[in-house]
Amino acid sequence: MKIGILTSGGDCPGLNAVIRAIVRKGIQLGYECTGILNGWKGIFDEHYLPLGNKEVSGIINRGGTILGTSRFSPFEVANGRDFLLEKIECAGFNAIIAIGGEGSMHIAQLASEAGINIIGVPKTIDNDIYGTDYTFGFDTAVSIATEAIDRLHTTAESHHRVMVLEVMGRHAGWIALYSGVAGGADVVLIPEFPEKIDEVVKVIKSRSKRGKLFSIIVVAEGATYIEDEIKTFAFNKKEFEKLDDFGRVRLGGIGSLLAEEIERRSGFETRATILGYVQRGGVPTAFDRMLGTRYGVYAMEMNHEKKFGRMAALRGEIITDISIKEAISKLKTVDKNTYDVAKVFFS
Ligand code: F6P
DSSP, X not given: OEEEEEEESSOOTTHHHHHXXXXXXXXXXXXXXXXXXXXXXXXXXXXXXXXXXXXTTTOTTOOSXXXXXXXXXXXXXXXXXXXXXXXXXXXXXXXXXXXXXXXXXXXXXXXXXXXOOEEEEEBOTTOOBTTOSOOBTHHHHHHHHHHHHHHHHHHHHHHTOEEEEEEOOSSOOHHHHHHHHHHTOSEEEOTTSOOOHHHHHHHHHHHHHTTOOOEEEEEETTOTHHHHHOSSOOSOHHHHTOBOTTSOBOOOOHHHHHHHHHHHXXXXXXXXXEOGGGGTSSOOOHXXXXXXXXXXXXXXXXXXXXXXXXXXXXXXXXXXXXXHHHHTSSBOOOOHHHHHHHHTTOO
């Protein structure tokens, strides 16, 4: 039985741990594993890589994905569905294990509805996939963002500056919230719970009255409500609204905008740092290697049990599975209780 493995969407630390685990468990159960290169596009291009012990050796600690990735969707192409079915039949895949985020799980669901045997593995540094407590990659991204906040603290304090750190998080502020709390930030701005810039300025001023002449503000890239508040929009709108291959607005830049506005309103010298792709690259933490490995082993067990159209999911300490349809029904955004923990420190 031949199983195709693909990684799709933005890359993420821990992908190679998942691939390695699927292949190792597959060998144990007697399956032939083939890597599909560059996401779903690899099926169209017939770009395949047979995966055995040798190919997955020494990759658990490597960031990125040995298979390459893309945001290509076969269902956005004319006759894409039929072409996909034809190509899968031709390649002889009995099932496909798709490792991806929200956009990729939507494709996986369409593929499943088209009759393809699909198993999903949730991946994203944003940690916003519904039905699973954590996605691998999130822990690594939070660690990197927390380290950045630690580093910003010392320079902010020395120069008596406000530092704005922009982190990723398209729809959900998990990275901003976790790293902000762990790094001792003074305000965290996330898409789920809009705060007024004047409130941020109030915190900065109240800190200065206590002799704290610096502040650290963490903002998620998806906190676009900030734009609405700032009338003097300094960006080239067209450039800002570039779309990615999934048709989504390419984000990034809200931190610079916010820094300018804070400086204008507070009089405090303010600098912005955009963490960008640094938080998505490089070696995964031990937690993400372990989580990725558990997902990979479980995904191959799901295949063995023919649990198609379903996605592996972490619930508490247990790896289980849910239907992909349910997983894409909504996003897992930051809840009020967790946000209130961060708010304790906005003063
Ligand atoms: O989906 C994960 C993510 O990290 C988002 O937070 C971010 O908006 C997006 O990827 C950016 O990815 P790319 O520039 O590769 O499309």
